Amino acid sequence: MTTASPPASTPGPTTAERLRTIRRTGLSIGVATGLYGISFGALATASGLDVWQAMVLSAVMFTGGSQFAFIGVVGGGGSAIGAALAAVLLGIRNTLYGLILAPSLPRGGFRGFARAQLTIDESAALAAGGTTTAEKRAGFWAAGVWVYVFWNLFSLVGALAGQHVADPGAWGLDAAAAGAFIALLWPRLRSGEAVAVAVAAAFVALVTTPALPSGLPVLAAALVAVVAGLLPSRRPLVHHQIEGDAAPDTEPEEEPARDEGRPEGGAR
Amino acid sequence: MSMLWIAVIAASVLSFAQKWVGYQAPPDVLERPRVSRITTLLPIALLGALVATQTATSGSEIVLDARLAGLGAAVMLLCLRAPFLVVVVGAAVVAAGLRALGWA
Numbered sequence: 291m292t293t294a295s296p297p298a299s300t301p302g303p304t305t306a307e308r309l310r311t312i313r314r315t316g317l318s319i320g321v322a323t324g325l326y327g328i329s330f331g332a333l334a335t336a337s338g339l340d341v342w343q344a345m346v347l348s349a350v351m352f353t354g355g356s357q358f359a360f361i362g363v364v365g366g367g368g369s370a371i372g373a374a375l376a377a378v379l380l381g382i383r384n385t386l387y388g389l390i391l392a393p394s395l396p397r398g399g400f401r402g403f404a405r406a407q408l409t410i411d412e413s414a415a416l417a418a419g420g421t422t423t424a425e426k427r428a429g430f431w432a433a434g435v436w437v438y439v440f441w442n443l444f445s446l447v448g449a450l451a452g453q454h455v456a457d458p459g460a461w462g463l464d465a466a467a468a469g470a471f472i473a474l475l476w477p478r479l480r481s482g483e484a485v486a487v488a489v490a491a492a493f494v495a496l497v498t499t500p501a502l503p504s505g506l507p508v509l510a511a512a513l514v515a516v517v518a519g520l521l522p523s524r525r526p527l528v529h530h531q532i533e534g535d536a537a538p539d540t541e542p543e544e545e546p547a548r549d550e551g552r553p554e555g556g557a558r
Numbered sequence: 559m560s561m562l563w564i565a566v567i568a569a570s571v572l573s574f575a576q577k578w579v580g581y582q583a584p585p586d587v588l589e590r591p592r593v594s595r596i597t598t599l600l601p602i603a604l605l606g607a608l609v610a611t612q613t614a615t616s617g618s619e620i621v622l623d624a625r626l627a628g629l630g631a632a633v634m635l636l637c638l639r640a641p642f643l644v645v646v647v648g649a650a651v652v653a654a655g656l657r658a659l660g661w662a
Contacts, residue, residue: 388580465628469649488606
């Protein structure tokens, strides 16, 4: 490898080579992401869903964070409506991806349908890495299609295996779900503000647990993000303000937060 | 049809609609800084809350048990840059091990 031709004779990879590399990357992302479909399937059936319900989530909902949130709320004894709400709130970011991707992907017909269904963290990320429209498209479709294939395949494997677990606690599956959530959260904790929001949300969820019906504490904690998002950013004190204010004052702060947030609601 | 089935189907269809709507909306929505800040922070808050409830609650009670040790193992593995599946399995093994030993 080190004795390859000198750079002067190869001015850089050709367009076709770059696209091939992107497609290969998409395949490896698909396999790696798909593999944790095993944990989704197993946790879903251990949480009380049947195999078909787990597979509808993987095939139609097809967005990992929301799927884990749904089964997390159901497994924790929460209501089905609370589970659906948590899943939908976590899926808001996919709308954002669509806004970003719209100019570079084909619209209308089957492809218009497929591009929407395959819009997830991984496909949006690989598309964002491309510099030309061709590269963005190649990245989006490669990551989207391969993740879809492997995610559903391994969800089924996990769901079939999870069915035979009589006592999920003895297998540590409740701790596995907590591990899955922290692993999904981890890459997002890149700023002090993100850490503060995560900690404050965890605090709100725990404090409201004895008072609210199961599933709702998670939604109450979502207000932390709304409040933090409405606060002016880049203030050195923002860290303390979020942690100090959001938890005890969740109710009073709810109203102004909702009104200010309306432009978002109106736009969709 | 059970409540659970209705929730599975409704949440799945809504999730698809969320993806679809992004492609139809005018692109200038993105330029509203508050909108993009909230959409960035929302998954962080929800996942933080889910970590807490999944680790330390049971029904409407705060319960500290082997799950906390499992979470600790997950954090350690994440610090070591372990892949997702290793983190999840590691958390399960630690919690299951402690319970098998009767320590938690």
